[in-house]
Amino acid sequence: CAAQTVSFIGNVKDDGNDPNFNNFDFPHSRNLLHLFKNKFGLHQFRPNQLPAINAIILNLDCFILMPTGGGKSLCYQLPALLAPGITIVISPLRSLILDQTQKLSSLDIPAAYLTGDLNEDQVAEIYHSLKDDNCDLKLLYITPEKLSASSKLGTTLGQLYRKGRLSRFVIDEVHCVSQWGHDFRPDYTKLRVLRDKFPNVPIIALTATATPRVRSDILNQLHLNSPKWFISSFNRPNLRYTIMLKKPKSQFQQVLELIRTKFQGASGIVYCISRRDCDELAKLLQDRNISAISYHAGLEDKLRTERQMHWVSEKVKVICATIAFGMGIDKPNVRFVIHAAMPKSIEGYYQESGRAGRDGEPADCILLYSYGDIYRYRFLMADLKLSNPQAYDIHMDNLYKIVNFCENLSDCRRVLQLNYFGEKFDRQQCIENITTTCDNCKTHDQFENLDVTEDARDLIRLIQSLDSLKKYNVTLLQVVDIFKGCDVSPFAYKLGNVYKPWYGKGESLTKNEVERILHNLLVGEYLCEVMLPNNNIMTGYVTAGKNAPELLNTNNVQIFLQRKRAVSARKTIVVPATSTAQSETNADLLQIENQCYTELCTMVNGIAGALNV
Numbered sequence: 019c020a021a022q023t024v025s026f027i028g029n030v031k032d033d034g035n036d037p038n039f040n041n042f043d044f045p046h047s048r049n050l051l052h053l054f055k056n057k058f059g060l061h062q063f064r065p066n067q068l069p070a071i072n073a074i075i076l077n078l079d080c081f082i083l084m085p086t087g088g089g090k091s092l093c094y095q096l097p098a099l100l101a102p103g104i105t106i107v108i109s110p111l112r113s114l115i116l117d118q119t120q121k122l123s124s125l126d127i128p129a130a131y132l133t134g135d136l137n138e139d140q141v142a143e144i145y146h147s148l149k150d151d152n153c154d155l156k157l158l159y160i161t162p163e164k165l166s167a168s169s170k171l172g173t174t175l176g177q178l179y180r181k182g183r184l185s186r187f188v189i190d191e192v193h194c195v196s197q198w199g200h201d202f203r204p205d206y207t208k209l210r211v212l213r214d215k216f217p218n219v220p221i222i223a224l225t226a227t228a229t230p231r232v233r234s235d236i237l238n239q240l241h242l243n244s245p246k247w248f249i250s251s252f253n254r255p256n257l258r259y260t261i262m263l264k265k266p267k268s269q270f271q272q273v274l275e276l277i278r279t280k281f282q283g284a285s286g287i288v289y290c291i292s293r294r295d296c297d298e299l300a301k302l303l304q305d306r307n308i309s310a311i312s313y314h315a316g317l318e319d320k321l322r323t324e325r326q327m328h329w330v331s332e333k334v335k336v337i338c339a340t341i342a343f344g345m346g347i348d349k350p351n352v353r354f355v356i357h358a359a360m361p362k363s364i365e366g367y368y369q370e371s372g373r374a375g376r377d378g379e380p381a382d383c384i385l386l387y388s389y390g391d392i393y394r395y396r397f398l399m400a401d402l403k404l405s406n407p408q409a410y411d412i413h414m415d416n417l418y419k420i421v422n423f424c425e426n427l428s429d430c431r432r433v434l435q436l437n438y439f440g441e442k443f444d445r446q447q448c449i450e451n452i453t454t455t456c457d458n459c460k461t462h463d464q465f466e467n468l469d470v471t472e473d474a475r476d477l478i479r480l481i482q483s484l485d486s487l488k489k490y491n492v493t494l495l496q497v498v499d500i501f502k503g504c505d506v507s508p509f510a511y512k513l514g515n516v517y518k519p520w521y522g523k524g525e526s527l528t529k530n531e532v533e534r535i536l537h538n539l540l541v542g543e544y545l546c547e548v549m550l551p552n553n554n555i556m557t558g559y560v561t562a563g564k565n566a567p568e569l570l571n572t573n574n575v576q577i578f579l580q581r582k583r584a585v586s587a588r589k590t591i592v593v594p595a596t597s598t599a600q601s602e603t604n605a606d607l608l609q610i611e612n613q614c615y616t617e618l619c620t621m622v623n624g625i626a627g628a629l630n631v
């Protein structure tokens with residue numbers, strides 16, 4: 019099998035290319051190949067499968083990171099057949115367990131599961147075979163809830179262990195262990211007892227997402243024993259990433275137009291924040307003759323399964339869903355994933371957008387960005403803020419990171435995402451892949467970092483002085499208007515003399531630029547937002563944040579704004595030889611009004627083209 023070259027940030031061990039694992043020279047190799055071909059019906063190993071299988075058969079602890087669809091299951095299923103005892107697989111969802119055990123039984127591999135779906139007789143039968151030393155059961159799938167709730171299961175595992183029939187524990191979707199991950203599940207943290215109770219049983223950890231922070235959290239919690247690492251590249255070369263500015267009042271219309279113009283008749287997913295959004299959008303699409311359906315946790319189980327099946331079987335083309343939809347769904351020909359709202363985190367974005375293009379054909383991932391979505395999340399998390407402030411902070415941190423990702427107009431989307439997962443990625447690879455190059459690599463725009471530290475200080479002072487009145491609250495958009503010297507709302511007129519020193523100070527910046535500076539200050543906690551009800555609608559108001567003094571009183575921090583180079587920088591325009599199209603999305607995001615510049619670019623491109631640069 020072909021070795022892959024992936025490089026990582028920092029000191030990451032990678033055993034995937036270790037010749038000690040990546041070979042066929044083991045006593046078990048013959049059996050391994052026989053099963054691979056004849057039992058699983060496969061021909062060629064995917065990257066990291068062979069070395070991981072070997073390390074698992076050698077009874078080592080392993081940590082396997084592979085993108086979704088990369089083939090993680092085989093890594094433990096094949097070794098399970100070569101082990102003398104039983105492999106226990108812990109998986110977070112019943113649907114995933116049912117799916118896996120069905121696949122195994124279609125391959126005639128003896129596997130069982132213990133979930134609430136079974137009746138008493140079926141459960142009794144499984145316990146009976148677990149007690150039977152001659153039973154041929156090789157894999158037992160359970161949920162972590164089952165493990166912590168059922169003392170009978172605990173006792174049975176203890177018996178198996180003492181008889182040496184407990185081959186290994188496999189923990190699928192292991193990122194659920196970590197609060198820092200995008201899908202934390204409290205029951206997963208109880209899995210730490212496995213190492214204490216069954217010290218000699220190897221543990222295999224599998225996931226398709228884990229940032230370096232999540233990884234070390236997993237290691238600590240599960241007490242993995244200097245595990246072997248198998249990390250595949252998370253780049254999805256066939257996905258085209260685009261971020262567009264969302265049109266606030268006509269977002270659904272925008273989705274409709276996208277589907278009409280770019281994805282007519284194609285299968286896709288549109289992710290929305292709320293159930294109501296899903297229903298409304300699906301209705302709008304149906305009214306315009308687009309085959310669409312909504313999907314969310316508010317629907318009955320039966321209806322959900324039915325709708326999912328309709329979408330998978332192509333009876334319906336577009337599914338408008340909350341993030342409750344998608345885990346474990348393996349539909350190859352999804353041509354687009356549109357985020358009608360900002361995702362909750364970069365990991366979440368990677369997962370959700372990653373459901374496009376499983377077949378390897380080009381597919382689009384379009385995110386409609388609006389900073390305002392953050393208010394909706396805050397509103398949804400109001401209870402969490404009270405009950406678990408730490409979890410709330412993590413959520414906010416994740417949201418701010420995705421804000422930064424969306425507002426970044428110059429760095430490669432792949433580089434940004436992959437760096438987040440600790441993988442180094444060469445931007446050139448994205449640029450060269452013409453059909454699926456990301457929006458920021460496709461654009462010809464050149465960017466500069468404008469030092470806006472003084473503007474930032476002015477903005478904070480302005481907010482502080484309004485805040486000192488304690489009587490009025492000021493929203494982000496009001497601050498923008500004052501700073502730009504626009505007509506301000508009647509409310510703000512009353513405060514005229516308070517904000518006068520700053521009124522119109524930011525005239526030379528566009529509205530969007532002032533907004534982006536403010537977002538930047540929020541992310542860095544130089545400002546903070548408080549949510550207060552205004553006519554029963556929760557509204558975000560800005561005040562100075564905990565880092566404000568550092569910015570105001572020291573020279574330790576500088577604040578920069580990414581800005582397209584001015585027209586006069588004509589000599590610095592570099593025309594990438596690979597692509598000729600202008601990026602509409604960046605133009606959109608930047609609200610480019612300077613027609614002249616565009617014409618200049620076109621002209622330069624024309625000349626470059628003629629000279630074959």
Ligand code: ADP
Nearest residue numbers: 060062063064084085086087088089090091092
């Ligand atoms: P993951 O758990 O990493 O998301 P799965 O283990 O579910 O992925 O595998 C995804 C699909 O790839 C499955 O349909 C599986 O049969 C298939 N697959 C796995 N390994 C191979 C291989 N070496 N060759 C061809 N198909 C494979």
Ligand code: MG
Nearest residue numbers: 087090091190
């Ligand atoms: Mg899997």
Ligand code: ZN
Nearest residue numbers: 430448456459
């Ligand atoms: Zn790129």
